[in-house]
Amino acid sequence: MITGKPILSTSNLMLQVIYGLTLGVALQFYFFGWGVIYQIALAILTGIVAEILFLKIRKKSIDVVKDNSAALTSILLAISIPSIAPWWVVVLGTSFAIIFGKQLYGGLGSNPLNPAMLGYAFLLISFPLEMTRWASSFLSFEEGLNVIFSSIHIDALSSATRLEEAKFALIEGEVFNPIQIDQTVWINLGFLVGGVYLFFMKVITWQIPMSFLVGIVVMSVLLMLIDSDHAMGPVFHLFHGATMLGAFFILTDPVSSSTTPRGRLIFGFLIGILVIIIRTYGSYPDGVAFAVLLLNIAVPLIDYYSKPKVFGR
Amino acid sequence: MSKHDFRGGVLIENPYPLKQLNVVEVPPPKKAIYLLKQREGASAKPKVKVGQKVKVGQVIAVSNNDYCVPMHSSISGVVSAIDDQPIAHSSGLKVPSISIESDGKDDWITLKGCGEEVDKCTPDEIIEKIRNAGIVGMGGAGFPAHVKIKGAQGAKTIIINATECDPATLCDDALMRKYPEEIIKGIEVLMYACQSQKAIIAVEEDKIDAIIKLNQTIKNKNISVEAVPIKYSTGAEKLLIKLLLDKVIPTGSFASSSGVLCQNIATVKAIYDAVVIGKPLVSRIVTVNGSALKNPSNYEVRIGSSFSDIVKKSKPSANPHEIRVGGMMMGVDVPDKNYSICKITSSIIVDEIKIKQKESACIRCSKCNEACPINLLPQQLFWFCKSYNTKKASSYDLQDCIECGCCSYVCPSHIPLVEYFQYGKALVKKELREQELAAKSRERYEFKEFRLDRIKQERDKMMAEKKAALKAKMAKEKDNKAKIAEALKRVNDKKK
Amino acid sequence: MIEAIIVFSIFALLLGLVLGFSAKKFKVKGNPLVEQINSILPQTQCGQCTYAGCKPYAEAIAKGEAKINQCPPGGQEGVDALADLLNVDTLPLNEEHGETKPKHVVEIDEELCIGCTLCIQACPVDAILGASKVMTTVIASECTGCDLCIPVCPVDCIYLIDLKPSMDEYVPNMEKVTNV
Numbered sequence: 001m002i003t004g005k006p007i008l009s010t011s012n013l014m015l016q017v018i019y020g021l022t023l024g025v026a027l028q029f030y031f032f033g034w035g036v037i038y039q040i041a042l043a044i045l046t047g048i049v050a051e052i053l054f055l056k057i058r059k060k061s062i063d064v065v066k067d068n069s070a071a072l073t074s075i076l077l078a079i080s081i082p083s084i085a086p087w088w089v090v091v092l093g094t095s096f097a098i099i100f101g102k103q104l105y106g107g108l109g110s111n112p113l114n115p116a117m118l119g120y121a122f123l124l125i126s127f128p129l130e131m132t133r134w135a136s137s138f139l140s141f142e143e144g145l146n147v148i149f150s151s152i153h154i155d156a157l158s159s160a161t162r163l164e165e166a167k168f169a170l171i172e173g174e175v176f177n178p179i180q181i182d183q184t185v186w187i188n189l190g191f192l193v194g195g196v197y198l199f200f201m202k203v204i205t206w207q208i209p210m211s212f213l214v215g216i217v218v219m220s221v222l223l224m225l226i227d228s229d230h231a232m233g234p235v236f237h238l239f240h241g242a243t244m245l246g247a248f249f250i251l252t253d254p255v256s257s258s259t260t261p262r263g264r265l266i267f268g269f270l271i272g273i274l275v276i277i278i279r280t281y282g283s284y285p286d287g288v289a290f291a292v293l294l295l296n297i298a299v300p301l302i303d304y305y306s307k308p309k310v311f312g313r
Numbered sequence: 314m315s316k317h318d319f320r321g322g323v324l325i326e327n328p329y330p331l332k333q334l335n336v337v338e339v340p341p342p343k344k345a346i347y348l349l350k351q352r353e354g355a356s357a358k359p360k361v362k363v364g365q366k367v368k369v370g371q372v373i374a375v376s377n378n379d380y381c382v383p384m385h386s387s388i389s390g391v392v393s394a395i396d397d398q399p400i401a402h403s404s405g406l407k408v409p410s411i412s413i414e415s416d417g418k419d420d421w422i423t424l425k426g427c428g429e430e431v432d433k434c435t436p437d438e439i440i441e442k443i444r445n446a447g448i449v450g451m452g453g454a455g456f457p458a459h460v461k462i463k464g465a466q467g468a469k470t471i472i473i474n475a476t477e478c479d480p481a482t483l484c485d486d487a488l489m490r491k492y493p494e495e496i497i498k499g500i501e502v503l504m505y506a507c508q509s510q511k512a513i514i515a516v517e518e519d520k521i522d523a524i525i526k527l528n529q530t531i532k533n534k535n536i537s538v539e540a541v542p543i544k545y546s547t548g549a550e551k552l553l554i555k556l557l558l559d560k561v562i563p564t565g566s567f568a569s570s571s572g573v574l575c576q577n578i579a580t581v582k583a584i585y586d587a588v589v590i591g592k593p594l595v596s597r598i599v600t601v602n603g604s605a606l607k608n609p610s611n612y613e614v615r616i617g618s619s620f621s622d623i624v625k626k627s628k629p630s631a632n633p634h635e636i637r638v639g640g641m642m643m644g645v646d647v648p649d650k651n652y653s654i655c656k657i658t659s660s661i662i663v664d665e666i667k668i669k670q671k672e673s674a675c676i677r678c679s680k681c682n683e684a685c686p687i688n689l690l691p692q693q694l695f696w697f698c699k700s701y702n703t704k705k706a707s708s709y710d711l712q713d714c715i716e717c718g719c720c721s722y723v724c725p726s727h728i729p730l731v732e733y734f735q736y737g738k739a740l741v742k743k744e745l746r747e748q749e750l751a752a753k754s755r756e757r758y759e760f761k762e763f764r765l766d767r768i769k770q771e772r773d774k775m776m777a778e779k780k781a782a783l784k785a786k787m788a789k790e791k792d793n794k795a796k797i798a799e800a801l802k803r804v805n806d807k808k809k
Numbered sequence: 810m811i812e813a814i815i816v817f818s819i820f821a822l823l824l825g826l827v828l829g830f831s832a833k834k835f836k837v838k839g840n841p842l843v844e845q846i847n848s849i850l851p852q853t854q855c856g857q858c859t860y861a862g863c864k865p866y867a868e869a870i871a872k873g874e875a876k877i878n879q880c881p882p883g884g885q886e887g888v889d890a891l892a893d894l895l896n897v898d899t900l901p902l903n904e905e906h907g908e909t910k911p912k913h914v915v916e917i918d919e920e921l922c923i924g925c926t927l928c929i930q931a932c933p934v935d936a937i938l939g940a941s942k943v944m945t946t947v948i949a950s951e952c953t954g955c956d957l958c959i960p961v962c963p964v965d966c967i968y969l970i971d972l973k974p975s976m977d978e979y980v981p982n983m984e985k986v987t988n989v
Contacts, residue, residue: 010676010725067673109674109726205683254678259692261682303693310710311319311687312551312564353977404979732981739980746978747851754852754953757934758862764935 010108013203014068018075020198021249024190025079031183033139035083038148039090040075046094047074054103069108073097076116076249080242080289081123082134084147084157089130093119113296114256117289124284132285133158163241163285166232188244195248207264208257209247215272216243223280230280237276241286246275250288256296263299263306271295317559319552321686322544323719327480328641329602329609329662334522336487336598336611337626341369341388343415345617346398346653349374350408352455355381359411365392370422370593372445373411382447382457386413387595387615389420401638401645401652403735410653413617426591429498436466436506439588443506446587447594447656452548452577453639455657458584461576465569468507472557473500473514475523475578476541478548479640482660484598485578487611489516489523491598492582493530499585500536507574512536514578515553517543545642546686546717550575564713594656601627603663605634614654620661621650629663637662642718670727681720681730687713691720691730698737703744706737714738842871849890853882854933855955857907862933876900881907882954912972914952915959917945921966928958928967 028036051070055062074094081090097119105111124131136159139147147157160168162184198204216237223231237243242250251257251268258267271291278287295302350356357374361367367386374384393414397407427434427442434442444459452474473496477485489496500512516524518540527538541547541556551562554573562568568575576584579597586592595616602609607628614623620636637644638652640660681691689710697706711734720730846867853863858879860866869875870891877891878900885902892899902909917928917937924942929935936952939945947958947967959967 009670009727010673013676013678013725064673069676107674109676205679254676257677259677259679259682260690307690307709308682308688310564310689310713311555312561312713313710350976400976402976402979403981404974404976406974406976406979408976736981736983743978743980748848750953751848751850751852753951754854754934755847755863757936757951758852758854761933761935 010069011067014072016201016203017072017198017249018068020194020201020203021075021079021191023194024187024245025075027187027190028079028083031138031187032083032135033137034141034144035135035139035148036079038087038144039078039081039083039085042087042090042148043074043078043094044071046091047071047098050095050098051103054099055107058103058107060107064107067108069102070098073102073115073119076245077119080116080120080245081131082158083139083144084133084135085130086151087148089123089127093123096122109255111255112299114250114253114292116253117250117292117296120289121293124289132160132164134161135159161241161285163279166236166240167279167285184241185239188239191244191248195244198248198252204248204252205261205264207261208251208268211265211268212247212251212272213238213243215269216276217272218269219273219276223276227280232280237279241279242288243275246271246288246292250292256292256299258299258302258306260303260306260308262308263302266302266306267295267299270298317556318542319555319686320688321684321719322546322552323684323722324543325480325545325642325722329481329604331483331600331602331609331611334483334487334490334611336491336613339612339614339618339623339626341415341419341615342618342622344393344619345386345388345413345415345615346619347373347384347386347411347413347617348398348400348408348653348655349384349410351400351449351655351657354378356409357381357384359395359409361392361395361411363392363395366390366416367392367413368420368422370424370595372593373413380457380460382444382449382459383593384411385447385593385595387617388413388415389418390415399652400655401647401658403645424591426587426589429589431502431505431588434588436508439502439506442588442591443584445593446583448580448583448587449594449656450577451579451583451597451656451659453643453657453659455655458576458580461569462503462506462574464567465507465574467572468509468569468574469511469572470558470574471500471503471507471509471512472553472573472575473512473578473581474548474550474553474575475514475516475520476548476553477517477520478543478545479642479660480545481602481641481662482600483602484600484611484659486520486523487600488579488582488598489520490526491613493526495585496527496578496582497530497533497536498589499581499583501533502584502588503574503576503581504535509574510535513557514538515541515547515557517541517547519543545722546715546719549686549715549717551715552686564710597654597656597658599623599654599658600660601663602660603629603634605630605632605663605665616654616656618654619650620652620654623654624650624661624663627663630665633666635664635666637664642722643716672728673726675724675726675728678725680723680725684719684723686717686719687715689714691734694737695728695730695733698733698740701740703737703741707741711737711741840871843867845894846870846891849883849887849894850880851882851887851953853953853955855882855953855957856933857881859906870895876903878903879906881909884909910954910969913954913969914949914972915947915954915956915967916949916970917947918966918968919944919946921964923964925963927961927963931957931961933957 025036047070048065051065052062055064077093077097078090081093097115101113101115101118102108102111136157162182195209199206217234220231220234220237224233251271258264274291274294275287278284278290355376355378357376359374361373367373368389369386371386372383373386390413392411394412396410398410400408440459440463443462448458449455450458475485475489504512512535514527516538524538524540539557547553547556550568554560554562554568554575558573560571562571583594596613597616598611598613600611601623609627612623636647636650638647638658638661639645641662644662675692675695677692679692685691693709694706694711697709714734716731716734718731724730847864850863850867858866860869866875870877878888880887881902888902889899922945924939924945926939926941929937929939929945933955934951934953936948937945937958938948
């Protein structure tokens with residue numbers, strides 16, 4: 001049963017999701033500095049401009065931008081990419097996400113693929129160097145501007161993520177201690193808190209985040225048992241990479257995810273399993289984007305076979 | 314408190330709480346219009362003529378169709394017109410009606426009921442009395458009560474639906490406070506007519522006064538009051554049965570075939586009037602509510618009165634209004650107050666004109682599926698109805714939708730989902746009708762071809778027989794002629 | 810190189826055999842397309858399409874001899890449904906064959922009828938009841954509104970009766986519902 005006043009508009013829904021992101025983003029800023037803020041600002045600007053441009057081409061009213069979905073997609077993409085990426089990375093990525101991920105299909109509600117993840121996959125495949133250079137320390141206001149707009153000192157300021165370190169360690173056969181409370185863990189915790197906030201605000205339902213996290217745990221435990229050389233264990237996978245961001249903010253994008261309750265359980269679970277497989281055996285350090293896109297394509301099939309049982313039949 | 318529940322539903326805050334629930338009795342109107350068709354199906358045929366004098370309770374229209382109950386006059390006076398008048402329906406069409414002008418008196422026909430000893434009459438006689446009193450389901454569906462009761466003979470449980478889950482409608486609450494004894498007696502009549510052992514009165518748990526009054530009045534240990542949670546769409550018959558008895562009535566079958574009879578509480582009170590007193594259905598309680606009214610209230614009013622009669626009494630503001638008939642969630646919007654009260658008019662909501670929220674794109678959030686008590690996929694049905702895809706919509710069980718409005722209420726994009734489904738259902742019905750008509754025409758056409766063919770064959774056969782007979786005759790004649798010629802020749806030869 | 814050519818040739822041969830076998834084994838008798846087209850046509854049997862009934866018109870469409878937009882009683886919806894079935898582009902209804910009239914039935918004025926039975930012979934669905942020099946009447950529930958009886962009547966006593974819109978058959982106006 002739905003109790004209380006329902007969320008009365010789509011724009012409010014999107015706004016609540018943006019509020020849920022604040023803690024995680026604040027932690028990102030705390031650890032990595034002003035780079036994050038510039039990326040977000042650039043992304044939102046590009047996203048809104050791209051959407052207005054395309055709405056004009058499609059001869060639709062510009063009021064559609066007020067539904068905050070372009071802003072949300074832009075923010076999600078901006079916080080998924082390295083904060084020291086050059087400015088043209090986020091601009092290209094956001095434009096691609098808004099145009100090819102949303103507007104070309106007919107606007108909000110008609111896109112089969114998650115726009116933010118489509119943009120991220122496009123960037124990762126096209127610019128692997130820029131997308132794997134992550135900030136190593138706090139960037140000040142000026143340093144951030146220099147790095148992003150002129151790529152000054154970029155090599156000195158970059159380092160690999162923990163997931164990448166884990167991958168290299170496994171390949172080299174070195175010792176690697178997965179249990180270490182580092183920056184990514186705090187950021188993931190921040191997104192977890194944001195996600196729980198969204199759940200209590202009834203913006204998202206429990207099926208997708210729960211099944212995704214269960215999928216992650218199940219697959220990582222399974223790998224620990226059958227292939228312990230490559231396994232990092234469930235706790236590592238739960239709090240590193242984009243797990244919590246994915247669980248509560250990316251997979252739960254209503255337009256591209258499954259719509260039936262049982263379908264959502266299958267959707268989240270399969271993504272969880274795929275993410276671990278890509279992380280362990282794939283060539284990319286984090287597999288959330290690709291796993292999400294693959295399952296987005298499978299959504300019509302999942303929905304068809306998970307139709308709920310109608311009352312009286 | 315019941316332990317079971319049905320999934321979905323919404324909790325709606327009452328936007329127009331009524332401070333006092335006393336019933337204001339409205340004197341008979343000066344003019345009344347009786348609509349002879351209030352729901353789908355046959356309409357009653359007038360039994361009176363223009364200029365004829367009628368009394369209160371006199372039958373003015375009847376029908377041979379068992380699904381159409383008689384209509385009675387609720388005022389005494391003269392029939393002034395028999396024509397088409399508007400009905401509060403989304404089509405805006407008119408239906409056949411009888412208009413009567415009052416003579417100022419309140420002359421009734423002589424009432425003949427079974428009295429308090431109802432078992433003097435047989436159950437069949439009681440059902441006949443219910444039909445002759447023109448009683449239909451007064452909760453809003455208007456289904457003939459006697460047909461339902463006839464079909465529910467031997468039902469073990471009777472459920473009296475007093476849930477009134479629509480927040481703005483409060484007429485049943487007022488009825489329970491005013492007529493508790495009549496209601497209980499009416500339930501006993503029903504239990505006798507159906508030979509049932511148990512009756513449950515389902516009331517929303519916040520109608521505390523009504524529950525107390527009923528409990529004080531009940532002396533029969535087979536009748537009990539059950540407080541149900543305040544959840545919208547609890548009042549739907551199949552959902553209520555699931556909530557109270559944990560029984561799921563399969564699609565396409567009636568509750569009566571599962572041994573349950575469900576009747577609205579106002580219908581039960583009307584049954585008491587009809588069977589015990591002999592009074593036909595001529596009045597009902599209507600809630601007049603809304604943000605544009607100074608004195609919203611419940612009115613006990615004669616059927617056929619105009620909306621404006623009672624809306625005036627509630628002191629509407631001078632600004633333009635929106636008027637909704639039949640409840641906040643499932644009601645019909647009408648443009649003005651020139652409609653007359655039917656047997657199924659439960660509430661009239663008069664609001665100041667609100668800015669309608671603009672419909673935006675569906676984001677497939679599935680809140681509609683969360684709210685749907687029938688567990689349908691409204692977002693899918695929406696896409697199919699919008700693209701006129703009746704086949705796919707039917708395969709996703711569009712026909713099972715009860716049009717409760719839970720999905721439209723929770724949709725963040727303000728999509729009027731129920732209107733799309735009503736459109737889809739009308740399209741499906743239209744296609745079915747056209748297919749049946751076409752099949753019938755094709756059959757008749759093919760039979761005509763066959764008939765003409767058969768006539769031709771018979772004629773050919775007859776001609777062939779005639780020809781053969783003629784040939785045989787001619788051959789015989791030729792033969793005879795040849796024999797005669799031969800005989801003559803012999804005679805001639807002999808002569809020589 | 811040679812191996813590739815040999816492998817692909819064998820492949821092509823096998824596939825050809827499979828296709829030939831399937832064509833013979835799964836061949837569909839008759840032409841189900843005619844039935845499908847006929848089920849979309851309104852069965853008025855009026856002949857406005859220039860064919861002697863709905864089935865002959867369906868056969869002509871299936872053979873490719875007739876265009877799909879020749880049926881006025883089916884209206885533009887009928888043309889669109891045919892286009893959908895045959896997977897071709899839809900055409901506007903050809904007005905030369907007549908205009909789509911609202912659903913109606915006909916009625917015989919009994920004062921004027923002379924019992925000549927010409928209308929009975931003309932009606933394709935036998936919806937007119939009568940005999941020579943006997944009062945003739947139209948069975949309204951069987952009348953398809955094809956109007957074939959009207960021109961043959963020598964005393965012009967057959968009239969059109971428009972069917973009143975009913976609450977039961979109401980289809981809401983979608984334009985009013987959606988304002989996106």
